């Protein structure tokens with residue numbers, strides 16, 4: 001759809017804040033990514049329902065993002081509508097029966113800290129995952145032996161036609177860094193986590209130790225996207241990359257981190273093409289050295 005037609009469809013539509021030709025490099029932790037035709041930041045569920053319905057009726061493609069902490073947006077950007085659910089969509093509540101109910105844009109770290117402060121155990125693993133609750137449900141994000149699937153009770157989603165559905169844990173077909181939403185994208189609007197009674201101080205101590213470890217093993221001072229590749233069965237992608245002597249390898253402004261070989265860091269105005277070239281190089285060398293195919297964990301989207 002031409003930009004002129006998009007303007008006609010979106011003129012006066014009550015769906016939240018609308019930005020045109022918005023560089024997505026402003027919305028990803030890698031600080032990389034071409035423009036979205038339209039970036040919408042809705043403030044309420046009704047905005048999302050109207051957005052979904054409007055896109056559906058007019059054949060306009062849409063893509064949801066959270067904090068962009070697992071996204072490589074190609075340099076040509078994303079056509080159609082990008083819907084951002086982050087601080088604009090971040091209410092949270094704690095119930096007497098040990099549930100944390102969070103809107104999809106809530107930071108996962110903050111949802112986990114709310115649980116800990118309330119003496120609820122189960123979400124501590126999320127304190128080092130810098131995405132949103134919605135992104136975590138979609139990705140089945142996990143760390144330190146815990147995964148979203150272990151604590152998620154249900155997620156409310158907006159369907160393509162704008163209706164709301166509740167999906168229970170088993171409906172999401174979780175697997176390692178996978179949910180059914182990867183194959184059938186829909187918009188997560190809210191998630192309910194069922195937690196256990198725990199001890200706040202003990203949880204805080206555990207979380208402090210994990211944080212210290214991450215600070216010494218991950219290149220957190222430079223723009224990055226966490227682990228670039230999924231771990232193959234029985235081994236670690238970072239180990240294979242390090243064993244292949246690829247730490248520090250640089251293409252354009254993108255570099256395989258010296259600190260953690262499964263991280264690619266943006267050292268100097270990297271483009272998506274730089275990162276993609278590094279990804280391809282790593283895949284070729286690991287295939288040659290170990291006969292293994294490394295599969296990206298980061299979601300690669302948009303036009304080249």
Ligand SMILES: Cc1cc2nc3c(=O)[nH]c(=O)nc-3n(C[C@H](O)[C@H](O)[C@H](O)COP(=O)(O)OP(=O)(O)OC[C@H]3O[C@@H](n4cnc5c(N)ncnc54)[C@H](O)[C@@H]3O)c2cc1C
Nearest residue numbers: 066067068069070131132134135136141142143188225226
């Ligand atoms: C320093 C660092 C450390 C990290 N450590 C970990 C880790 O330990 N474990 C781990 O699992 N991940 C880790 N990650 C990756 C990332 O934080 C997670 O994958 C996170 O869940 C992505 O959330 P997001 O909101 O940033 O999603 P985005 O990157 O914005 O999007 C990721 C995917 O989720 C979809 N999505 C986002 N929001 C919604 C929604 N509301 N409804 C439907 N789909 C949605 C997007 O369409 C996209 O396909 C790390 C990243 C960084 C930068």
